[in-house]
Amino acid sequence: MNSSLCQCHKDDIRSRATAAGAFRTGFARAGALPESELRRYDAWIADDFCGEMDYLRRHATLRAHTDNVLPGAKTVIAMAFPYAPDVHHPHIADYALGADYHSVLRLRLDDVVRFLADNFGAESRICTDSAPIAERFWAVRSGIGFIGDNHQLFIPGYGCGFFLAEILTTLEIEPDEPCREECLKCGRCRTACPGGALLPDGRFDARRCQSYLTIEHKGEIPAGQDFGPRIYGCDVCRRVCPLSADALVEPLPEFTPRQELMQLDREAILNLNGSQYKRLVRDSAMRRVPLARLKRNASGGHQ
Numbered sequence: 001m002n003s004s005l006c007q008c009h010k011d012d013i014r015s016r017a018t019a020a021g022a023f024r025t026g027f028a029r030a031g032a033l034p035e036s037e038l039r040r041y042d043a044w045i046a047d048d049f050c051g052e053m054d055y056l057r058r059h060a061t062l063r064a065h066t067d068n069v070l071p072g073a074k075t076v077i078a079m080a081f082p083y084a085p086d087v088h089h090p091h092i093a094d095y096a097l098g099a100d101y102h103s104v105l106r107l108r109l110d111d112v113v114r115f116l117a118d119n120f121g122a123e124s125r126i127c128t129d130s131a132p133i134a135e136r137f138w139a140v141r142s143g144i145g146f147i148g149d150n151h152q153l154f155i156p157g158y159g160c161g162f163f164l165a166e167i168l169t170t171l172e173i174e175p176d177e178p179c180r181e182e183c184l185k186c187g188r189c190r191t192a193c194p195g196g197a198l199l200p201d202g203r204f205d206a207r208r209c210q211s212y213l214t215i216e217h218k219g220e221i222p223a224g225q226d227f228g229p230r231i232y233g234c235d236v237c238r239r240v241c242p243l244s245a246d247a248l249v250e251p252l253p254e255f256t257p258r259q260e261l262m263q264l265d266r267e268a269i270l271n272l273n274g275s276q277y278k279r280l281v282r283d284s285a286m287r288r289v290p291l292a293r294l295k296r297n298a299s300g301g302h303q
Contacts, residue, residue, distance in 0.1 A: 009120070009173050013077065016115050020108040021252050022079035023162065024155055026142030029175045030066040030073040030168060037137055038064055044203065051207040053216055059132035069133055070125040070168040075175070077112075077167040078135075078142040080153070081105060082249040084161025085257050089264070091298075093211065093233025094161065096285045097262065098255035102128045103283070105165045108252075112167060122171035128163075135164045143176040150189040150237035151204045156181045159244035161251075189237035195225055198237065210234035214297045215289055221296075231269065231297045232286055258284070269298040 010027060017025040041060065050056045062068040066076060083095050095101065105128045116122040127133050136153045139145050145155045145162075152160040156179070190198040195208035206212040211233045213221055221227065238244050260280060272280070272291060281287035286294075 028142040062132035074172040080162040091231035097257035124169040
């Protein structure tokens with residue numbers, strides 16, 4: 001492909017992504033994950049660190065190659081969208097205080113996909129944490145950020161208060177240079193993690209993570225795991241990081257904290273009935289958690 005034409009493609013697509021709300025956009029050559037990445041992930045699964053998230057086991061082979069998500073994909077367009085608010089809820093993770101990011105980002109990126117189809121005849125697929133794709137690997141490969149010791153994707157200078165989304169496309173676009181920046185390795189996230197999910201050897205045990213336990217885990221909470229104030233998700237490892245200058249980036253309007261969620265406390269959650277719960281989470285990532293599990297969390301982890 002002609003390099004000047006390819007650069008024109010990149011500039012046009014990046015402008016479209018920015019107009020869609022992307023704070024950073026990068027391009028990577030689609031294809032197979034490196035063997036080292038495959039071995040690392042397979043070992044993580046074999047150690048049962050994914051807990052009850054069986055979909056991660058089932059999709060392990062699918063994420064190995066982008067063709068398994070979009071046959072004939074030539075390029076991964078990786079994007080980061082800001083969500084971190086200026087105000088926080090004492091019990092609910094920041095990312096869940098606004099609208100459900102899955103639908104928000106998909107709707108925002110529809111225009112980019114139409115642009116690729118109308119101008120280049122490209123077939124594309126939007127991925128918003130809903131397809132078996134190694135999001136953080138492709139974000140690093142495309143140059144938009146690096147993975148910190150808390151296993152989140154950091155945008156250099158702006159922290160890790162971002163949602164990731166990707167567009168796989170059959171259009172071949174010149175890739176960007178991978179991000180070479182690294183975590184400070186200060187250990188603050190590991191020390192502060194309430195459940196000890198960030199292991200000394202750098203691995204992540206989801207079964208000890210407060211986000212996993214409050215959202216994914218179905219039974220009673222294991223002995224020795226204290227929820228503290230958390231009812232849905234956890235932001236501790238992000239907030240204690242000295243690189244998390246999240247407040248410098250204004251979140252997308254859809255991610256502005258909703259008043260009805262900000263007003264929730266433990267007592268209100270324990271008194272919710274089914275219809276009230278459905279109205280409350282109708283356009284929220286919190287709808288992933290059934291009411292009974294939310295009440296379990298509000299009662300300290302016991303059903």
